[in-house]
Amino acid sequence: MNTVKHLNDSSSQPSPKKRFRFWTNPSLAAVFLASLVATYLDLYFVGKHLYRFPMRPMPTIFSINIAFLLVVLPVLVFVFLRVMDHVNKWGKVGLIVFISLLMPIFERLSEVMGWFEHAENWEHIYSFFGYLLFLTFIYSYYCWMAKRKG
Numbered sequence: 001m002n003t004v005k006h007l008n009d010s011s012s013q014p015s016p017k018k019r020f021r022f023w024t025n026p027s028l029a030a031v032f033l034a035s036l037v038a039t040y041l042d043l044y045f046v047g048k049h050l051y052r053f054p055m056r057p058m059p060t061i062f063s064i065n066i067a068f069l070l071v072v073l074p075v076l077v078f079v080f081l082r083v084m085d086h087v088n089k090w091g092k093v094g095l096i097v098f099i100s101l102l103m104p105i106f107e108r109l110s111e112v113m114g115w116f117e118h119a120e121n122w123e124h125i126y127s128f129f130g131y132l133l134f135l136t137f138i139y140s141y142y143c144w145m146a147k148r149k150g
Contacts, residue, residue, distance in 0.1 A: 026145035027081050034077040034138045039069050041134075051118045065115070080135070081142055096139070100132040 042064040045051055056065040080099070084092055104124035110116040 026142050026149060027078060029145050030081060030138055030142035031074045031077050033141055034134075035069055035074055037134070037137075038073055039064065041130075042069065049119060050122060051116060053115065054117055055115050077138060081139070084139055084142075092139070096132060096135045099135060100128050103127050103131045 046053070046063050052063075053065040056062060057067045080095075084095065087095060104127045107116060107118075107124060107127055111118065
């Protein structure tokens with residue numbers, strides 16, 4: 001393999017290596033990871049019959065709500081990350097706890113509307129702790145990517 005080296009007596013600057021921009025943008029990488037993790041979690045929980053999605057696009061192909069995972073969730077995670085950039089440390093903790101507390105309420109509302117069904121033994125406190133861990137993980141990954149980039 002031949003390597004081209006910069007001449008020592010050359011007046012031009014060597015060109016820096018450029019990485020693929022998608023992976024260096026912390027927001028996009030975190031949104032992609034959130035969608036991927038949420039998809040696998042939904043597949044796992046639907047496979048274990050802990051919940052199901054009665055109303056979903058392409059029900060013969062997907063057992064999960066793919067529209068939520070590919071459209072709604074990425075937008076919400078992107079907004080979440082933008083808001084997290086503008087609050088202090090206690091605001092970040094409070095926001096994650098607040099969103100985690102809202103999710104069981106939204107789940108109950110989606111059950112009433114017929115978009116979502118839980119198993120008989122499901123407790124909504126599971127959703128609180130699940131979203132608490134999920135949002136903390138996604139924000140930690142976002143911070144790690146931002147530190148790595150800068």
